[in-house]
Amino acid sequence: MNDPRADRLLKAWETPKGWRYWSAVNNSEVGLWYTLTAFAFFLFGGVLALIMRVQLAVPDNDWLTPDQYNQIFTMHGSVMMFLFAVPILEAISIMLLPEMLGARDLPFPRLSAYGYWCFLIGGVFVCGSLFFGVGPRGGWFMYPPMTTEYQDGIGPDIWLLGLSFIEIASIAAAVELIVGALKCRPPGMRLNLIPLYAWYILVVAVMILFAFPPLIAGDLLMELERAMDWPFFDVERGGDPMLWQHLFWIFGHPEVYIVFLPSIALVAMMVPTFARTPMAGYGWIVLAAVGTGFLSFGLWVHHMFTTGLPGISIGIFSAASEAVAIPTGVQIFCFIATLLVGRVQRNVCLKFVLAGLATFIIGGLTGVMVAIAPFDYQAHDTYFIVGHLHYVLIGGTIFPIVAGFYYYYPFVTGKQLSERLGNITFWLMLIGFNVAFFPMHIAGLLGMPRRVYTFPGGMGFEGPNLISSIGAFALGTGFLVLLWDVFRPKGKQPLVPRNVWNAGTLEWSGEVPDQPWGIRSIPIINSRYPLWEQENLLADIDAGNFYLPDAEEGRRETLVTSAVDAELMQCLRVPGPSFLPFWAAVFTGGVFIFSTYHWWIPAGCCSVLSFATIVTWLWTGTAEIPEKETKPVGLGQSLPLYVSGPAAVGWWAMFITMLGDMTAFISLVFGYFFYWTVHEDFPPEQWNGEPVVGAGTIWPLVSVGLAVVAWCAVVMARRLNREDHSVGFYSSSLLAVAVTVASGAALVWGPYSNGMDPTVHVYSSTTGVLVLWTVVHLALGATMLVYCIARRLFGKMDAKHDADIVNVTLGWHFLMLTVAITGSVLALFPWVA
Amino acid sequence: MNQQPVPLHDHGQRRPMKKRLWWIAISPTVWAIHFLACYITAAVWCEKIGEGNLRPLQISVGIYTAIALPMIIWVGYSSYRNFRRGDPPVPFDFDDPTDRTHFFGFTAFLLSALSVVATLFTVLVFVLVGSCD
Numbered sequence: 003m004n005d006p007r008a009d010r011l012l013k014a015w016e017t018p019k020g021w022r023y024w025s026a027v028n029n030s031e032v033g034l035w036y037t038l039t040a041f042a043f044f045l046f047g048g049v050l051a052l053i054m055r056v057q058l059a060v061p062d063n064d065w066l067t068p069d070q071y072n073q074i075f076t077m078h079g080s081v082m083m084f085l086f087a088v089p090i091l092e093a094i095s096i097m098l099l100p101e102m103l104g105a106r107d108l109p110f111p112r113l114s115a116y117g118y119w120c121f122l123i124g125g126v127f128v129c130g131s132l133f134f135g136v137g138p139r140g141g142w143f144m145y146p147p148m149t150t151e152y153q154d155g156i157g158p159d160i161w162l163l164g165l166s167f168i169e170i171a172s173i174a175a176a177v178e179l180i181v182g183a184l185k186c187r188p189p190g191m192r193l194n195l196i197p198l199y200a201w202y203i204l205v206v207a208v209m210i211l212f213a214f215p216p217l218i219a220g221d222l223l224m225e226l227e228r229a230m231d232w233p234f235f236d237v238e239r240g241g242d243p244m245l246w247q248h249l250f251w252i253f254g255h256p257e258v259y260i261v262f263l264p265s266i267a268l269v270a271m272m273v274p275t276f277a278r279t280p281m282a283g284y285g286w287i288v289l290a291a292v293g294t295g296f297l298s299f300g301l302w303v304h305h306m307f308t309t310g311l312p313g314i315s316i317g318i319f320s321a322a323s324e325a326v327a328i329p330t331g332v333q334i335f336c337f338i339a340t341l342l343v344g345r346v347q348r349n350v351c352l353k354f355v356l357a358g359l360a361t362f363i364i365g366g367l368t369g370v371m372v373a374i375a376p377f378d379y380q381a382h383d384t385y386f387i388v389g390h391l392h393y394v395l396i397g398g399t400i401f402p403i404v405a406g407f408y409y410y411y412p413f414v415t416g417k418q419l420s421e422r423l424g425n426i427t428f429w430l431m432l433i434g435f436n437v438a439f440f441p442m443h444i445a446g447l448l449g450m451p452r453r454v455y456t457f458p459g460g461m462g463f464e465g466p467n468l469i470s471s472i473g474a475f476a477l478g479t480g481f482l483v484l485l486w487d488v489f490r491p492k493g494k495q496p497l498v499p500r501n502v503w504n505a506g507t508l509e510w511s512g513e514v515p516d517q518p519w520g521i522r523s524i525p526i527i528n529s530r531y532p533l534w535e536q537e538n539l540l541a542d543i544d545a546g547n548f549y550l551p552d553a554e555e556g557r558r559e560t561l562v563t564s565a566v567d568a569e570l571m572q573c574l575r576v577p578g579p580s581f582l583p584f585w586a587a588v589f590t591g592g593v594f595i596f597s598t599y600h601w602w603i604p605a606g607c608c609s610v611l612s613f614a615t616i617v618t619w620l621w622t623g624t625a626e627i628p629e630k631e632t633k634p635v636g637l638g639q640s641l642p643l644y645v646s647g648p649a650a651v652g653w654w655a656m657f658i659t660m661l662g663d664m665t666a667f668i669s670l671v672f673g674y675f676f677y678w679t680v681h682e683d684f685p686p687e688q689w690n691g692e693p694v695v696g697a698g699t700i701w702p703l704v705s706v707g708l709a710v711v712a713w714c715a716v717v718m719a720r721r722l723n724r725e726d727h728s729v730g731f732y733s734s735s736l737l738a739v740a741v742t743v744a745s746g747a748a749l750v751w752g753p754y755s756n757g758m759d760p761t762v763h764v765y766s767s768t769t770g771v772l773v774l775w776t777v778v779h780l781a782l783g784a785t786m787l788v789y790c791i792a793r794r795l796f797g798k799m800d801a802k803h804d805a806d807i808v809n810v811t812l813g814w815h816f817l818m819l820t821v822a823i824t825g826s827v828l829a830l831f832p833w834v835a
Numbered sequence: 836m837n838q839q840p841v842p843l844h845d846h847g848q849r850r851p852m853k854k855r856l857w858w859i860a861i862s863p864t865v866w867a868i869h870f871l872a873c874y875i876t877a878a879v880w881c882e883k884i885g886e887g888n889l890r891p892l893q894i895s896v897g898i899y900t901a902i903a904l905p906m907i908i909w910v911g912y913s914s915y916r917n918f919r920r921g922d923p924p925v926p927f928d929f930d931d932p933t934d935r936t937h938f939f940g941f942t943a944f945l946l947s948a949l950s951v952v953a954t955l956f957t958v959l960v961f962v963l964v965g966s967c968d
């Protein structure tokens with residue numbers, strides 16, 4: 003190939019060499035590291051499970067102390083959920099999604115890299131605690147008061163801070179994936195043509211956006227209680243442990259679907275390939291994905307049936323739990339239908355798919371059983387639940403992911419996994435899994451409780467437990483064989499042919515071995531299975547006949563299209579390799595890790611450094627003014643290089659991030675009203691003889707008034723900038739900054755002047771946390787304005803290139819809403835109540 | 836190469852709601868709001884005010900439902916009209932770039948049907964359960 007265009011393109015997308023390799027931000031590198039790291043955590047979690055099964059193999063075993071056992075089962079659950087199940091979906095998606103969409107990369111590659119490094123640092127930190135015997139011991143759900151009053155040491159802090167840190171990385175990945183799926187599709191790929199995987203990921207990323215923030219809010223409350231003694235969960239001072247359960251399960255139930263849907267998405271990619279036919283019922287599957295996404299938020303209370311809620315609330319959630327079975331069933335029927343219509347090709351991959359579906363159906367049936375409240379009263383906190391959840395999660399998540407390993411291994415390495423070893427793995431896993439988890443249902447029905455480190459003999463628990471332990475080791479052996487197959491040297495094995503499975507979707511258009519550019523030229527798509535249905539597609543892609551076949555300026559570029567119809571909108575320049583995300587993650591990690599040990603000075607230094615790194619990153623890497631307005635992208639078309647407002651990917655990222663931020667804030671407000679509904683004395687008249695006054699009426703409202711002024715000034719600043727009225731822009735922005743500071747001060751002054759001590763009563767602490775949240779956001783709002791002023795001063799923003807101030811204004815709309823809600827709740831609600 | 840270049844996005848042109856992505860999310864969102872309203876009303880009523888008498892609670896749920904169900908049904912009906920203009924969607928539906936509208940209609944119709952069922956499930960609880968406990 004002697005195409006100078008290809009050489010330039012290759013040069014632009016070259017992966018850095020040597021130690022600089024670790025500065026790579028391209029989706030294929032980051033996605034691969036991410037996948038391997040998540041898989042390593044999975045193996046760690048699996049070893050913990052085996053240790054537990056050894057302990058439980060015989061009655062009255064004293065191999066582990068109760069304390070060790072508690073740390074191990076807590077860590078097993080936390081690792082599997084937070085360090086494997088969620089990250090693996092993000093990992094696989096970062097690796098696959100751009101290739102499926104024929105995009106060169108996701109829109110914010112450095113954000114993916116940042117997310118990855120955060121995940122690695124946080125994960126090692128959380129897992130490491132186990133080796134020092136200081137791991138958390140409260141179960142992966144961390145219920146207070148066990149984790150607030152009855153646990154000394156820093157275990158819970160490690161859990162709270164370490165995992166909050168990882169959750170932030172997950173939200174970053176969700177932003178990336180939503181914008182990627184909506185805006186970085188190839189031209190012509192309308193919404194009814196996108197690969198089903200992208201639909202699922204879109205739904206899941208939106209779910210992450212609304213499910214994780216409540217948990218972050220809960221983490222914040224619990225950490226404030228542990229570190230500052232703000233009594234959110236302390237019954238003595240008006241708190242209530244049930245608030246944690248609500249916040250946790252508003253996250254925790256959707257979480258089950260967050261880990262399950264992406265695996266089903268992998269199945270949705272594999273089934274048509276092996277059935278040699280398009281997926282039947284595309285619309286039905288989209289219905290199932292979107293419907294499950296919505297309904298799964300209406301289920302959180304089914305984890306709390308035995309906590310003494312009103313019967314009618316239990317009824318509502320029981321109803322929703324039954325309803326979610328409908329869309330779940332629909333997608334499984336679609337898969338089965340496709341397999342029946344097509345001429346099925348049998349191989350290990352498909353075996354894992356089928357095993358996954360079968361197992362998931364069994365788990366789903368026991369799930370419908372426990373969704374019925376009276377049955378749940380019996381089975382609650384027994385091994386029946388352990389059996390049920392492992393059937394759902396292993397059947398729904400792990401088997402499809404293993405299938406995905408077999409399916410996508412050639413995509414990553416150009417080699418194939420062995421069918422022979424695969425069959426051994428398959429039978430070991432399938433039999434081992436059923437032998438391990440089926441007896442748990444029986445042990446549970448016999449009355450064996452969960453989370454016990456041992457059990458007495460003579461109650462009928464010995465048989466099922468011994469069988470379970472044997473099965474667990476068979477399952478573990480299966481994973482060992484898989485591990486060997488994945489990592490054994492394959493130097494002599496020939497490379498696979500291009501599109502080895504003869505699949506129809508774009509990710510298989512890559513050459514073998516793959517080139518770093520992602521795709522030679524970005525094609526026009528007009529069918530769901532372009533490799534099957536579009537004639538001459540591969541040849542045209544390879545010849546560079548489509549979009550962006552060249553990189554004249556040596557920059558990394560990809561196309562941005564409209565969200566519904568994928569019409570061309572922009573040629574987006576994406577940033578290349580950099581160590582900035584790495585350092586940003588190290589310093590952010592430092593803030594969280596040092597805070598765990600209450601080492602406030604290093605934590606403070608790290609927060610300054612991380613702030614500086616992130617500002618440098620934004621300053622040098624975003625909203626760059628291009629050297630020319632438009633550039634030709636091929637096929638005789640020209641596209642703008644700079645856009646702002648709703649057309650820009652940055653605007654979408656801001657909007658999506660703010661939605662997540664708002665969700666966390668609403669969770670805190672929910673807490674305020676929660677205390678009001680369940681407690682007679684909220685807001686209380688007095689506590690321990692001292693009157694408890696609120697934030698007062700005047701000052702919170704003054705704060706809202708000032709925020710309105712600031713907000714108007716921000717909107718004015720945006721307009722004045724666009725009119726190129728620079729004096730007006732600077733004065734309007736500076737006015738906004740000054741008034742923002744005053745607004746924050748007024749908000750703090752209210753409760754402060756009334757002598758509200760957050761440690762006295764839950765009323766003062768909830769007030770405190772709302773004020774704290776809002777003031778931090780006001781500070782952020784002011785900082786963003788200062789940033790815009792600096793951008794304009796240094797010529798990085800002008801009347802035509804105004805993405806910075808447009809995005810900041812968007813953020814300010816949400817900030818305005820936050821201040822308005824906080825102010826009116828604090829000032830007015832005590833009058834209503 | 837027999838490809839026609841893809842048109843450029845026209846920022847000036849406003850599109851009707853039925854051609855926007857969130858059209859398909861309306862029905863489930865109505866379900867979610869209805870669900871939350873029912874839950875919050877029930878929680879506040881049972882914890883704060885209620886003395887065993889569920890009548891006012893049932894009436895408010897009736898009002899919520901009287902607002903929510905027609906909305907979902909309206910979305911479902913107009914989506915149905917949208918997709919019926921095309922060919923019947925079995926088994927391989929709308930694999931054609933121009934069929935985006937049919938696809939939206941079909942999915943929105945299915946989601947509306949699901950939302951109706953889920954809403955009715957919620958309402959049924961208030962019909963069948965006679966007390967807070």
Ligand SMILES: [Cu+2]
Nearest residue numbers: 255301304305
């Ligand atoms: Cu659940």
